[in-house]
Amino acid sequence: MSKVVQIHPAKDFKARSKAVLDNPGQRKNFRGAMDFLQAKRRAQFVDQDELQGLRELGASIRRYSLANLPRLLEQLESKLTANGVQVHWAENAADANAIALKIAERVNARRIIKGKSMVSEEVGFNHAMEAAGIEAFESDMGEYIVQLAGEAPSHIIMPAIHKTKQEIAQLFADEVPGVTYTEDVDALIQIGRRVLRRKFAEADIGLSGVNFMVAETGTLCLIENEGNGRMCTTVPKVHIAITGIEKVVEKLDHVPPLLSLLTRSATGQPVTTYVNMISGPRKADEKDGPQEVHLILLDNGRTQAYADDELRATLQCIRCGACMNHCPVYARIGGHAYGTTYPGPIGAIISPHMLGLDATYPLAFASTLCGACNEVCPVKIPITDILVRLRNEAQAKPETEEATLRGSGAARTVAASTVWSMWSQVYSKSGLYKLASWFMSRGRSLSPSEQGAWTRSRTPLVPAPKRLRDLMKDRES
Amino acid sequence: MSARDEILNRLRKPNVAAQPVLPDVAGWFESHARSEDIAQRTARLRTALEAVHAELHDVTHDNWASVLLEIAASKGMRQMLIGTNTPHGAELLACQTDGLQLLPYDKPVDSWQDLLFDGVDSALTLARGAVAETGSLILWPSPAEPRLMSLVPSTHFVLLDVDTIHTDFFAAMTAESWSEGMPTNALLICGPSKTADIQQTLAYGAHGPKELVVLLRHASGSPK
Numbered sequence: 120m121s122k123v124v125q126i127h128p129a130k131d132f133k134a135r136s137k138a139v140l141d142n143p144g145q146r147k148n149f150r151g152a153m154d155f156l157q158a159k160r161r162a163q164f165v166d167q168d169e170l171q172g173l174r175e176l177g178a179s180i181r182r183y184s185l186a187n188l189p190r191l192l193e194q195l196e197s198k199l200t201a202n203g204v205q206v207h208w209a210e211n212a213a214d215a216n217a218i219a220l221k222i223a224e225r226v227n228a229r230r231i232i233k234g235k236s237m238v239s240e241e242v243g244f245n246h247a248m249e250a251a252g253i254e255a256f257e258s259d260m261g262e263y264i265v266q267l268a269g270e271a272p273s274h275i276i277m278p279a280i281h282k283t284k285q286e287i288a289q290l291f292a293d294e295v296p297g298v299t300y301t302e303d304v305d306a307l308i309q310i311g312r313r314v315l316r317r318k319f320a321e322a323d324i325g326l327s328g329v330n331f332m333v334a335e336t337g338t339l340c341l342i343e344n345e346g347n348g349r350m351c352t353t354v355p356k357v358h359i360a361i362t363g364i365e366k367v368v369e370k371l372d373h374v375p376p377l378l379s380l381l382t383r384s385a386t387g388q389p390v391t392t393y394v395n396m397i398s399g400p401r402k403a404d405e406k407d408g409p410q411e412v413h414l415i416l417l418d419n420g421r422t423q424a425y426a427d428d429e430l431r432a433t434l435q436c437i438r439c440g441a442c443m444n445h446c447p448v449y450a451r452i453g454g455h456a457y458g459t460t461y462p463g464p465i466g467a468i469i470s471p472h473m474l475g476l477d478a479t480y481p482l483a484f485a486s487t488l489c490g491a492c493n494e495v496c497p498v499k500i501p502i503t504d505i506l507v508r509l510r511n512e513a514q515a516k517p518e519t520e521e522a523t524l525r526g527s528g529a530a531r532t533v534a535a536s537t538v539w540s541m542w543s544q545v546y547s548k549s550g551l552y553k554l555a556s557w558f559m560s561r562g563r564s565l566s567p568s569e570q571g572a573w574t575r576s577r578t579p580l581v582p583a584p585k586r587l588r589d590l591m592k593d594r595e596s
Numbered sequence: 597m598s599a600r601d602e603i604l605n606r607l608r609k610p611n612v613a614a615q616p617v618l619p620d621v622a623g624w625f626e627s628h629a630r631s632e633d634i635a636q637r638t639a640r641l642r643t644a645l646e647a648v649h650a651e652l653h654d655v656t657h658d659n660w661a662s663v664l665l666e667i668a669a670s671k672g673m674r675q676m677l678i679g680t681n682t683p684h685g686a687e688l689l690a691c692q693t694d695g696l697q698l699l700p701y702d703k704p705v706d707s708w709q710d711l712l713f714d715g716v717d718s719a720l721t722l723a724r725g726a727v728a729e730t731g732s733l734i735l736w737p738s739p740a741e742p743r744l745m746s747l748v749p750s751t752h753f754v755l756l757d758v759d760t761i762h763t764d765f766f767a768a769m770t771a772e773s774w775s776e777g778m779p780t781n782a783l784l785i786c787g788p789s790k791t792a793d794i795q796q797t798l799a800y801g802a803h804g805p806k807e808l809v810v811l812l813r814h815a816s817g818s819p820k
Binding site for chain 2: 151152155156169172173176179180182183185186188189192193208209210214258259260261264277278279280282283284287304305307308309311312315316319320335336337338344345346347349350353354364369370371372373374375376378379386389390391392393394395396397398399400401402404405406407408416418422425426427428431
């Protein structure tokens with residue numbers, strides 16, 4: 120059984136955020152990248168009516184798919200199986216890696232070439248393979264760069280968004296044999312192309328993610344610009360696709376609207392260079408393509424979100440990254456500060472189901488609730504409502520009805536819950552309110568000058584010298 | 597119980613009360629799709645493809661092969677991978693191709709993969725159709741024209757008959773009843789491979805072709 124690296128962002132989220140805020144160079148990278156991506160998206164949606172109509176359609180497709188999820192997964196499985204694709208189900212990260220390892224062992228694989236897959240990051244795939252002595256090599260240029268640097272992606276669509284070309288030039292000069300320092304982006308890409316071409320040709324297994332799965336035809340849809348995804352799913356003898364159980368739609372014609380929303384929201388492209396639709400392994404008369412295709416369907420906490428009427432909407436996500444591109448918090452602290460595979464607003468609402476709320480609740484508080492994410496979400500996930508819900512869950516009393524998630528109540532402290540229960544008493548009983556406000560206004564000089572986070576950049580709060588009811592009395596007399 | 601059954605049981609538990617109705621995708625496209633003739637669709641496809649650095653040439657049924665060979669010669673191409681038993685492949689094979697070696701993709705890739713990766717600089721495939729809206733070429737790789745032809749060689753030539761250009765992706769898949777049977781692999785291709793992974797700077801020729809050359813084939817005698 121493979122070992123999965125456990126992340127606990129709760130522990131040092133603030134420290135990591137502060138480190139980025141103190142780094143002007145990195146802040147400039149993120150600001151520039153976010154401005155770029157926002158402008159690209161804006162240029163794609165000039166017609167507001169079309170955008171809103173398409174979002175409504177996209178949201179209805181995703182809601183419909185989730186409402187019928189168990190049926191669609193069974194239909195998908197039977198269609199894929201009939202097409203010759205082997206379907207596997209994984210409860211968690213360890214299961215998913217174990218399934219992949221079993222396949223790798225059976226085909227005697229030493230090298231795995233990877234297309235971009237956030238789910239493979241989620242399960243710690245590369246570590247698990249390396250621990251078993253199998254090389255897992257990233258082939259998406261951005262992923263290749265972060266792997267070369269020994270880092271993790273800082274954005275779900277643009278993994279190396281935190282790096283400047285100077286940093287990448289230095290990295291290539293240091294790490295790729297025979298390469299001299301160059302800042303020419305075309306030259307850098309050609310270096311990557313040259314290295315990775317050999318890797319595609321030599322790999323025993325190609326691993327990929329999936330963007331959409333179509334139940335009625337048993338089809339896996341993958342989108343990309345570089346061609347590495349097509350290489351990974353076509354050249355090696357075995358193709359393993361790994362994805363979350365929520366990515367299924369029923370009809371093939373559900374794909375065009377979602378595809379349009381995805382590429383335009385993500386990178387501001389009308390479409391990606393490649394839309395790759397795979398419905399089976401190589402047939403007897405075909406001359407290329409993998410001889411085996413496997414699909415690993417991963418739960419890893421998704422059924423917890425599914426069980427709740429409000430949190431189920433989290434699974435509508437099509438992973439475009441627009442919420443992070445428009446988030447004032449993400450733009451300032453970047454992806455690594457979150458400490459989770461999925462950063463930004465979507466990371467804050469999906470990660471608690473994967474890692475537990477105890478490990479992730481600070482992310483739900485790292486939001487101004489400005490609602491920019493709700494506005495740009497192509498499938499209309501009410502992200503801020505879910506953030507507020509998670510904040511409440513974090514303060515919930517464990518083992519009561521209000522605590523419904525793994526790790527609920529983790530942020531609860533005796534002091535805070537006592538204050539809130541007093542507050543609730545005072546505000547629901549008029550006699551008590553009268554008495555309390557009398558004491559507050561008379562005792563205002565006793566207000567503490569240190570009021571936690573509030574007074575770090577603001578003057579202390581002091582109750583008014585006269586209550587509203589006193590002011591009204593003065594006016595009447 | 598297996599992971600499969602455990603997961604499905606958990607998904608069946610919540611009472612997802614209001615079952616939403618099947619989304620009306622066709623209705624959306626009916627009210628939003630453009631109504632255009634072939635010339636307008638061709639023009640939109642051209643604009644979209646040129647925006648992503650594809651090269652387009654207008655040809656006819658009579659001259660496409662000679663135009664292709666001229667372009668290949670001007671680019672200094674030495675080998676061109678072609679399909680097996682295709683009408684366009686046969687037409688090309690019948691031409692004088694000085695200096696250009698035509699290689700039919702006539703056996704499984706496993707026995708000659710190294711040559712494909714290192715010793716073939718171009719390939720010609722026929723597009724099944726195209727999508728004007730996004731500038732995407734539709735390819736259904738087949739035993740005659742396998743998948744890697746449009747991926748591995750540095751220059752990809754595509755022959756596209758303009759009367760197969762659809763308004764949008766939805767129109768293409770419904771007109772051709774894709775949902776009744778998908779091939780092993782279906783592709784939309786829009787331009788040569790590219791990446792913007794280094795500081796959002798666009799660079800062409802990432803892992804797939806560095807050049808995409810589209811021959812827009814019009815009915816004979818009516819180029820454009």
